[in-house]
Amino acid sequence: MKSSCIFLICVLFILTAFRPVEAGLEIGAPIPKSEVKLHDISGREITLNAARGSNGLLVMFSGNRCPYVVRNQGRTTNICAYALKHQVGVILINSNIALQGGEESLENMQAYAAQQQYTWFYVVDKKAEIADAFDAGHTPECFLFDKNGRLSYKGAIDDNPGNAEAVKVQHLLNALNDMLAGKPVKVSTSSTMGCNIKRF
Template structure:
């Protein structure tokens, strides 16, 4: 089921976390942030919305890292119900796609709940003070890739955040598959 992200609260601060990365190390909020901000992306392997943007997502994440924005990708899906999102498959995806940013697993789903993440992909762009400044889409993609000349919404907004600490960019909600919550 496709869902869209809600609007954002500019007073929201990035909640701390400590999550295991596909490289075997533990990543905290402080480890992930860059000198000019932080992009937190909730993604997974199996979601067709993530698959449709993955090449551009990696391109833009790497470009933002070059601008001083730290980047972390978090998989919060129930990996027992969705084995294609397993830690081993996450490691394979990160290696295959050449992630230069950590890809971490939120096996308890507490981080997704703390961020109020709702879908994959779900993007949270923070400034250097870790205040939320962007919660929108990567670009005009849906389940199918957008045309190559599509406006790079996330990149342009976070580039402005890196330079000024805020953004004037329009924020169109991201759309994707719902987070796959564990049944209690």
């Protein structure tokens, strides 16, 4: 009985951690909720449109405590810095509304961002309104928009969210480089794996 319970728990974890690519925004879709004001860790309010750079916008759903976010800390910092260097705006969104009174509070977001030396926006999605509009389910989960505000890529940072040393394909970096070169993004979607966004 005990072993069967453990098996069921493992199956449920795998099913909830994996997110297929078919759901959500279509490639070519405009930025959803682009004028909704979001509270940034700096104390100011920012919209997705205002966060855009001249070459586009990278939106990443993230958090402070998710083990997958922690495993992707270095990769997140590198790709966000790379995007900013190439005039692609960056905004990380915390939609974990069920935990906003605790480990995902604004104060903890500020502390985490300082620890990770974020130089980009990190905002609170108080009612998970943005996550719902994007149909985002995991942290981390990425959406890359071109200079016209059209979705060019959605999915994971790379092909091994759980293990940086085993990465073979850097999906987001490849998409960024294709987009910046004015080429069609060769791989425009990838499956995401991570912690579920805690909406309830």
